[in-house]
Amino acid sequence: MLAESHTDEKVFYGAYKWLRENRPVGLAKLDGFDPVWLISKHADIMEVEKQPELFTSGVENPILNDQASDAFIRSINNGTVRAIDMVTYMDPPEHTKMRGVTAQWFMPRNLRTFEERIRGLARAAVDKLLESDGRVDIVQDFALRFPLHVIMTLLGVPESDEPRMLKLTQELFGANDPEQQRDDVKLEPDVAARMWMAAVGDFYAYFSGLSDHRRANPADDLLSVIANAKVDGEYLSESLCNGYYLAIATAGHDTTSSTISGAMRAFAEFPEELKRVREDLSLIPSLVDEAIRWVAPVKHFMRAASRDTTLHGQEIKSGDRLMLCYPSGNRDEDVFDSPDVFDVTRKPNRHISFGYGPHMCLGQHVAKLEMRILFEELIPRLKSVDLTGDPKLSQANFVGGLTRLPVQFTKA
Numbered sequence: 361m362l363a364e365s366h367t368d369e370k371v372f373y374g375a376y377k378w379l380r381e382n383r384p385v386g387l388a389k390l391d392g393f394d395p396v397w398l399i400s401k402h403a404d405i406m407e408v409e410k411q412p413e414l415f416t417s418g419v420e421n422p423i424l425n426d427q428a429s430d431a432f433i434r435s436i437n438n439g440t441v442r443a444i445d446m447v448t449y450m451d452p453p454e455h456t457k458m459r460g461v462t463a464q465w466f467m468p469r470n471l472r473t474f475e476e477r478i479r480g481l482a483r484a485a486v487d488k489l490l491e492s493d494g495r496v497d498i499v500q501d502f503a504l505r506f507p508l509h510v511i512m513t514l515l516g517v518p519e520s521d522e523p524r525m526l527k528l529t530q531e532l533f534g535a536n537d538p539e540q541q542r543d544d545v546k547l548e549p550d551v552a553a554r555m556w557m558a559a560v561g562d563f564y565a566y567f568s569g570l571s572d573h574r575r576a577n578p579a580d581d582l583l584s585v586i587a588n589a590k591v592d593g594e595y596l597s598e599s600l601c602n603g604y605y606l607a608i609a610t611a612g613h614d615t616t617s618s619t620i621s622g623a624m625r626a627f628a629e630f631p632e633e634l635k636r637v638r639e640d641l642s643l644i645p646s647l648v649d650e651a652i653r654w655v656a657p658v659k660h661f662m663r664a665a666s667r668d669t670t671l672h673g674q675e676i677k678s679g680d681r682l683m684l685c686y687p688s689g690n691r692d693e694d695v696f697d698s699p700d701v702f703d704v705t706r707k708p709n710r711h712i713s714f715g716y717g718p719h720m721c722l723g724q725h726v727a728k729l730e731m732r733i734l735f736e737e738l739i740p741r742l743k744s745v746d747l748t749g750d751p752k753l754s755q756a757n758f759v760g761g762l763t764r765l766p767v768q769f770t771k772a
């Protein structure tokens with residue numbers, strides 16, 4: 361899963377293609393891991409996701425860990441793998457109630473009220489990029505900060521605390537990447553879980569007391585929405601509040617920044633596509649969809665079967681685990697014409713990067729809004745992008761993307 365060669369996209373997109381053609385529901389057995397069914401077809405991913413009672417998120421870990429890491433998590437969580445009280449680990453009816461706490465807030469109608477604030481942040485990010493001589497690392501010098509600013513502004517975390525949030529998120533999602541590993545975690549077989557739990561502990565320490573504060577002093581931010589919400593007539597427990605804050609603080613920026621860097625790389629590799637958008641700025645929303653399809657920054661979520669069933673003609677036993685391979689669904693020839701081409705006019709674009717069904721990405725409209733605004737600010741001022749070195753990908757099997765993208769761009 362984490363061998364060096366797997367950082368090469370050609371290798372894993374080739375492997376996904378082989379799976380779609382030869383083992384659309386294929387059992388993978390790797391030393392140290394539970395056996396997992398790899399679900400590589402777009403239609404099968406949807407089939408699994410729309411049946412949350414049959415394919416559960418809360419019984420086994422909804423993220424693939426090695427067995428040593430899951431054993432460690434169970435050992436410190438009363439035998440369950442629910443390390444964090446967050447929506448991704450929940451099934452209905454609990455999931456439905458908890459999602460309801462923020463569902464309206466995340467709708468486009470509410471988000472419109474933040475549009476001007478987001479545009480201000482986008483303009484500042486673009487101005488800063490364009491002050492340079494054009495020779496930059498897009499990831500470090502551009503893509504990483506803007507989504508972080510946006511989500512922390514929406515949440516209500518002060519700007520001075522953003523570097524801490526960024527570091528903790530990178531540790532959480534980079535638990536398998538040697539470049540992200542913490543000094544206080546010894547290299548043991550369950551290192552990923554120890555990294556993960558250490559970062560979660562630091563997040564909780566940061567959020568401690570915030571809910572009480574927001575109940576006493578509600579503000580126009582998402583922390584206040586969650587802290588003041590009542591489910592079945594009660595405020596959420598501290599653990600549920602912290603799990604919610606953590607879900608949004610982490611899910612909300614690495615995903616989006618990976619997509620922005622991936623789009624910039626696509627401009628270098630498909631220069632005609634940048635030209636088409638420059639000539640017709642109304643293509644920007646469609647560019648955003650295509651970038652999200654192309655990058656698929658969330659590499660998988662897991663489900664576990666609650667009873668014996670069949671999927672795509674394959675018998676699945678109760679307790680079996682299934683890996684939803686979103687990047688593969690996005691290159692499925694049955695759904696997309698020329699799936700390996702980056703096409704800013706692709707229509708329809710039924711990508712599955714946000715998942716599907718009841719767990720479908722809660723923040724999808726935030727992600728699309730902030731990217732649309734960023735590209736509206738950037739593209740009229742950007743003429744071309746050329747790579748000046750090899751792009752580097754993170755070693756991650758859950759959320760990941762470019763960690764370096766050296767380029768030379770020219771201004772319009």
Ligand code: HEM
Pocket residue numbers: 409447448449459511607608611612613615616619652656657658661686713714715716717718719720721722723724726727
């Ligand atoms: C391009 C950016 C993003 C991508 C590709 C993405 C992708 C995903 C995926 C694949 C899921 C799981 C869906 C499923 O199980 O069916 C998910 C869930 C979630 N996402 Fe996103 N996401 C992005 C941005 C965001 C942002 C900006 C936020 C917050 C503002 C966010 C918050 C969440 C939350 C809270 C969940 C859990 C939902 C649940 O379990 O009910 N995401 N996302």
